[in-house]
Each structure stands twice: as C-alpha cells, then as structure tokens.
Amino acid sequence: MLTERVEKLRKQSLEAIPHIWIGRGEIVTDTYIKNEGKVSTPVLRALTFKDILEKKPVCINDGELIVGEKGDSPAGAPTFPELCCHTKKDFDVMNHREKISFKVDKNAYKIHNKKIKPYWEKRSIRHRILESMSEEWMDAYQAGVFTEFMEQRAPGHTVADKKIFIKGFNQFKSEIKYSIEKFQAGSDPDKLDRIEQLKAMYITCDAIIRFAERHSEKAMELASTENDPQRKIELENIAEVCKHVPANAPRNFHEALQAYWFIHLGVTTELNTWDAFNPGRLDQHLQPFYEEGLKDGSLTKESAYELLNLFWIKFNNQPAPPKVGFTLLESATYTDFANINSGGLKTDGSDAVNDMSYMVLDCIDEMRLLQPSSNIQLSEKNPDKFIERALHILKKGAGQPSIFNADAVIQEMLNMGKSIEDARDGGTSGCVETGAFGKEAYILHGYFNLTKILDLTLHNGYDNYTQKLIGIGTGDAMFFGSFEELMTAFKEQLKYFIDIKIEGSNKIAELYAETMPAPFLSVIIDDCISTGKDYNAGGARYNSSYIQGVGTGTITDSLSSIKQHVFDDQRFTMQSMIRAIDDNFDGYEILHSIVKNKTRKYGNDDDYPDSLMQEVFNTFHDSVNGRPNAIGGKYRINMLPTTSHVYFGSVIGATADGRKAGKPLSEGISPVQGADVKGPTAVLKSASKMDHLKTGGTLLNQKFTPEIFNDPKGITAIKDIVRTYFNMNGHHLQFNVVNADTLRDAQLHPQNYGDLIVRVAGYSDYFNNLGKDLQDEIIERTEQCVAL
C-alpha cells in the first residue's frame, strides 16, 4: 500500500513538466572562462563540479524525505554544453513539440544564446569529435553503418557497488591523500599527472559533502518556519541525515538511500553519463540496514517501504538530458536507463534473494513509474517464488521487471578475465549490459548495422542511401557463383567497417581522456584512487568498450533467402534478387511472395537459418572481440538495439527476406517480426544457438497477451521456459503482455504478428490462426489498458 505522502509525491512527479534548467550550462561556462588554461584539466573539471554544486538551487519538495534534484525542481533537465551545445533550433524543437518536449523559458533562451552558445559551439566535444573523424568514418556514419554514443553523451555506463554504502567521502578523502603521498614519494613517470588527477578527486569529495550540507541548512531553515509539528520533526531529521551523509558512512536505512541519492546527483551532474548510473544490487546493499533497523526498532517494514517508494520517485523526477540535432528529433523517451538489479548471487556464490528483493519487486509493482527501470537477476540458485513474483508483476503489462540469467552474466564476466568475486557482485545495467559494478568502465561506442553491411556487399561497397561508394570492392555480387563467395565478401566488408569504427572510437576515447575527465565518478570506481587515473582514461579496474550488433533476424533471413532460393533451389538468379531489392520488389511480386512466404527463417528452431545466424554472429564477434581499446582494455560485443533498429532500417533499401525499403529491422536478437511461427520454445531454442557467453549482453523480447499470464498454468509454463532458456545460457528475456490496441493492429497487419499467442478458451493458439469473429471476441475480452 502506498502512503498518502507517496501518492502525493508520485503524482507531483508524474505531472511535473520537463523543462530546461539552464543554470548548469551557465555555471560551467563561467567556470571555464575564469579558469581554463590556469589549472590542469582534471582540476578544471573538479572546479566546474564544485561550482555547480555550490551555486545550484537547493530544492526540498513538500513532504519528501529523500531530497535533492538534478535540476532546479522536479523534471528540470540541465544542459551539458561542454559535450554538445544546443542550437536555437534545438531549443525550439524541444520547446514546441507535442511529445517528449522540454519547456525552455525566455531567460534560458537568453542566457544560452548570449553566453553559453558563443563560448561552446566550436569547443564542445561533439564539435571536436566530428572535426577529427576521418572521411571514411564520416561516410559510414552518414550512411547509417554505425552510430556513435559519445558525440552527445559522456562515457559512463557504470554502476555503484557496496562501497558507497559502507564508506563516506571523508574516508575517500583519506584514501586520496594516502595515494597522493604514495605517488609523491615514488618515481612513477606519470606522477605529476596522477597527483593532479587525485587533487581533482579530492576537490569533488569536498564539493559533494558541501552539497549535502546545503540541503541540511535548507532543511533547518524550512523547519524553523514549519507549523506542522510532524513535518518539523521530519525536516530536522532530513537536516541530520544530510549533515552525516555522504561525508560519513550511512548509519541506517534512510541515510543509505540519501547517501546514494547525493552520489547519483553528483555523477549525473558531473557529466551526462551514458547510461544513467544506478545503485546496482540495491537489495544487497539495503538488506543489512533493513535488518538492523527492524532489530533496534528504528524501522518498520512499512517505514522502510515508504522510504523506498520515495527513493523511486527521485529517479522519476529526472528526465534524460535532451540531445541535439537529429538525435534530438529522433529521441522519443524521457528514460535515462537507470536499471536497478535485485536477486542474483552473493559474493560467496550463494542465493542472494532476501527481504529487500521482494520489497523492491513490490515497489516496482505499486509505483508503476517509467524510472527507474528494474530487472531481476535470476540464478538457478534463486527460488521459483522469486521469478513467480516477478511474472505476476509482468502480467500487468508494464514490461517490468526484465529477467536476466545471473549465472550467464557471471560466466560472461569470467570469460572476460574478471575475478569470480567481482563477477558475482556485478549485474546488468542500461538495457542488458553486463558489468562489474563499482569496478568497471563498460563503455558503449555505438550500434552497428549488420544488415547494412550485407546491403553494401550486394552492391560492391556502393551505398544507395547516400549514393556514394563507401565500402571496399568485394566483387560484383550479381556474378557470385556460390553462397560462400557472398559470405567471403560480406566478411571483408564487415572487417573494413569495424576497423573504421574502432579507429574512430579510439580517437573519441582519447579525446575524453584528455579533455573531459570525470574526477567525481573516479572517486567511487575502483581502482581510480589507487592508480591516480581517471575513469575516462582507464582508471577503472576493468575497461571494456562495446560495439552493439543490430539486425540479427533481418540479416539472417536475408542470407537464408539468398542461400535457399538462389543457390540451393536455384529458383532465381542473383541478378534477379538484387534487381528486385533495388526496385523495392516493384514488378517482382512473385519473387517477393516467394522470399516472404517460402524462406526458412530464424526463430523457428531450424538449423538452416540458425546456422547462418551463428556465422554472422561469430564473424562479428571475431572481428571485434579482444581488440585493444584506447584506455587499456578490450573491445567486446553485445547484441542490442534500443531503438536503433528503426533508424538502421530507414537507411537500407529492401532486403532479400522480403522486407520493404526503409522498414525497421528486427530488434535485439529477436526474430524478424512475424517470422517465427513455431512458438516461444522454438524462438528461445533458435536464440540460444548464439553463444551468449561470448557477449556482454543480448536482448530478446517475447510477446504474450495477458490471458496466458492469467492462467495459473501459464505463469508456471513461462517460469519454465525462462529457466530452460537460462539453462541454455540465454542472457536475458523480457515480456510484452499486449493489450487490445496491439491486437487491433494485429488484425489489420497480421503479417507482423505471426508470433502472437493468445489464450482462447481451454487452449492457446496463435492469434493469426483464429477467425475474425473470434479475434473480435478476444479483443473485447482483453481490454485491459495500462496507464504508466
């Protein structure tokens, strides 16, 4: 049950109007004007951080117990002009558009145009990145061969571990001091750089402590004029909490949440880290405080739950910072991808599910907020009750929590050379990305359009979208005499573009390392303090750079189609196939029907296409995995699209699987929409033929109607298919429990919904298998709208 306080603040959060808080941009500009060239870069960044936290308005909302906002008030979004500087047009777009808008007030326009933009437009890191990329990189980028995360957001993608729940920043300061003394006494050739870096870290420790103190002062000020005696006590308590954390280690449940929250604000204020930082294994971190609070009587289950609810609201108050240019136009979410983990294993390898795991699930269930996102880490050692509770939440249709295979996630980390303890303390974040929490920089460098590579191969390196020759010559595909010849050419093109991507990514990583250190984040990520190195320069214990493969289903089916119809069955020639896709199948209706209806497709547990998926995956893996990155670590792959499969589809003409020009690609490692017709067990079997353990994450979506989840046998069966998929080393599964609107669309476009299972009467069937009258009846039955 949500308390009145929670209901009120939740409502405030949902109704808050996203807007630009221009203060950050202004303070950054002032600090740079005053200090640039006078201090080292790390210290400049630290001073910037300090100035922001000292000058930004302190916001304590009425009734709340966990305090602090990233902007000036709920839903206030800061700008990061040092990374990417908005144009006036960007502001107009976000101010006026109907969806995902950010209001920009007159003052913000004025300050931005007069002060911020003139200083940053030619100095932002985005500007410098785009200036320093090679012609080949720009060609590939513009053609949609890959995207680049860091032209708009700083490398982030790391997650907190337990240290911030057992240490305060006074202790971090001592550790930094000790490290400085160690380098001063030693003869490390980089010792001056390291000492500068450590000094910068030290400044940020004081800054965050001062930031908390300002909240403490504000709370006292509010308490002095507060008439409600109950609220007065609460404000005094907030003042006490903020005086103590994060300077010192939290002493109780409330302080633990507040300490994390200040750190969260620190990390996401310093830079707009991708993907948003989060507390990681929250149930593990909170359980000791919970147990102690119950024991000494300072906490009840109810009061703990209320605090957790209030903590959730803080996340939802922070919309993702708005992007610039085309990315701004395309972005359709306020979500910042903070993704809280529960369950999994303890450091010693035993079952980690505890009281807080269930409380976190209750919180997800009742809060129904877009942020934070949440997942369960499911190990074979975790009880069925845990996943069943998660499935009962999922059946309500909000898509949360997603489910991860904790045992595979750990194995993936071991395969990358991490210690077993670090692996067990890790988990997943962002969408599906595996990481060693508190110890790893696992940086995403961008999506990679695998299907586009096939398109370029079929056109001998020529890109129809930009009408430019951007690839290498691998031969005229019209005259390929065997499927192997095609695969050889594909592999050469792939390698060529991976080389371009990696060269660019290395340059970008170097730019960040040199010009955009993150001293605050470095304080809380091992082993930046002991090595005196910045998070952005390889200071973390583990440094992984990821390239994300997109379009698994579409490329597999396209290859399968060519192999089957052109080479195996010889129903038509390469010339016909290429001409047909170039003409978007206009005038090739019969050929189009054949490739659409007769191709053996991925997702049906058929080795013919599935082995091609393996070949593409292995080729992609082998051309990326293990190559050195710019920060002392290695490149890795994961297989996820977020929403890039839509963009990537828009830059590719028709494909040999029958997909028309410009249409979205398949998403994650899921089959092409509607191509899988043998049910979920077959899909999971096909997907498991990919070697998930060689990745840092894969994304698989499954869509069910609510009926199957409402059947007691259905929940058990879904639990069983999840367990089985995980036995086969599958990394992740998420469920769409669809509503009537989707089913209506399914009626209009059945070709997109071949995999949709519905519960009919005493049996289940594919939606497409049913007559229209029955479909109508089911649509009426399933009118369960979900409001988020």
Next chain:
Amino acid sequence: MDPRFCEQPEDDNKKGYMKGTIFNIQRFSLHDGPGIRTTVFLKGCPLRCIWCHNPESFDKSIQVTFDKEKCLECLICKGVRDISTAEKCPANAIEVIGQDMSVDELFTEIYKDMDYFETSNGGVTFSGGEPLMQSEFLLEILKKCKENSIHTVIDTCGYAKIESFEKINEFVDLYLYDLKFIDNDIHKKHTSSSNESILANLKYLSEKNTRIFIRFPLIPGINDTEKNISEIIEFLNGINFEQINLLSYHGYEKNKYIKLGLHHKMDTRIKLSDERINEIKNIFVSAGFKTVVGG
C-alpha cells in the same frame, strides 16, 4: 472388419522409417497434459462428432486445399494443385493438410523441446484425429520416446481395437480419455459410431491401473443433459481414474469446415454459461470425482 481400424503392415527392420500421417505439431502446448508439451496431431479419425474442432483430422489421407483469394495467378502450378505444387506456390494459396513423417523424423521434432520437458515435467502428447488409428506407427514413436525418457500422453476417443491399447499401454504414461455419451444410440447419432469399444477399452485400461484423465466435452443441448451426466457418473463409478476435465464447447471451428468444404451442422450460437458449467462441475464433485474445468 471395420475398415476404419486399418493398420500399416509391420516390418521390424524398418521401424525408424515407418511413416505416419501428421497434420500438426504444436509446441508449447499447456493444456494437453502436465507441463510444457509438444502435441502431435495424427491424421484420421473413426468418429465424426458434429462439434469436432479439428475437422482436418477426419480423413487419414493428405489433403490439398486451395485459397483463391491468395492466388497470384502466377501459373507456377500450371493449374495442378498437389503436394509438389504446394511446395512451390509463392503465395501459399495451395496448402497441404498433413504430411508423412517417419518415426525418426517425428522424434527429431519432438526431441527439440526436450530441455523444456525436463524443466517443466512436460513431454509429448499424441492427439488427433484418433492417434490409435495409426497404432503401429504410434507404438514405434511411443517406444522411441520412452527410450529417451520422454513423458507420453495419449489423447484418445477410445474407439480402437483392444489389441491396439494392449500393445501401446506399457509405453503410455497418461491417457486423456474422451467420454461423450453412455447411451449408444445417442452416441451413434452424434458421432456416427457405436460406443461399445470405447467403454470396453476404458474398462480394460482401468483394470490395468493406467493413469487416466477423463475428458468430457460439454456440448450444449447435446450431451449436457441430466440423464447423460448421471449415466456417465454411474459408469465412471466402476472406473479407476484420477480426474475428470470438463471441456466447454467454444464454437470456434466453423471456419475450418468452410475451408475444407465440409458441412457444418452445429449451432455455434448456443453457449454454456459459467453458472451452468459450475453446476455441472458440482454434480461431478458431489459424485466424489476430482473435477477440473478446462484442459
């Protein structure tokens, strides 16, 4: 001998190659026995129940249907509509109902979900049609499944030679056994066949202490009469079975009849209310039977 009891010739050397006619393999079936199951639908049925929702199972032979709406008039089939042109038809306008599969081929398909069977305590269910109409093939595939520790269920109407049940019985873990009417004249009227062997076979299986779930399809106005229900209860009092499942007629089969060009006699408008289903359930519960609504 009744021609509908037809059997394939036996040849021990070629059992793996022995072919059966299958019209559907449904993976992730949740209501044809315990756990996650793969349900194999064998083609051919000795009964012609007027409410049957699988009319494509009536005829044991492979059938070819043609959907004019889908046809592109590409003439690849040259107007001949058979199995080989169906394979080539770009638009799937020519469709084949049923395929001949060897024991080994079918087993390969069943085995694909072995991991799911193990996690969920599921397995394979042979349904139809009437699976015992292909009893030699059924015996071989059942043996193969048991050799590989797969849980086996037979979904049967019970209309078969008793020898067929004798042969397969040791390889069957559970029967889903249909009972429709006790009165033979009424049975004949609605299913075109006598129920003598059905009742006799059930008695036989009961005496053999096999696991049986009785399935009673509730067809409104046809077999949901007080008389029929009390006769069924009386008969079941002499039978060892674990539970009875009440399967409510849903009336969704009509389109299939139209597609196959078959006459559809049922009035799909009459539906049993939840209250009535519950009433019937209570009658069975009062008789001391474990009663489940649905599969």
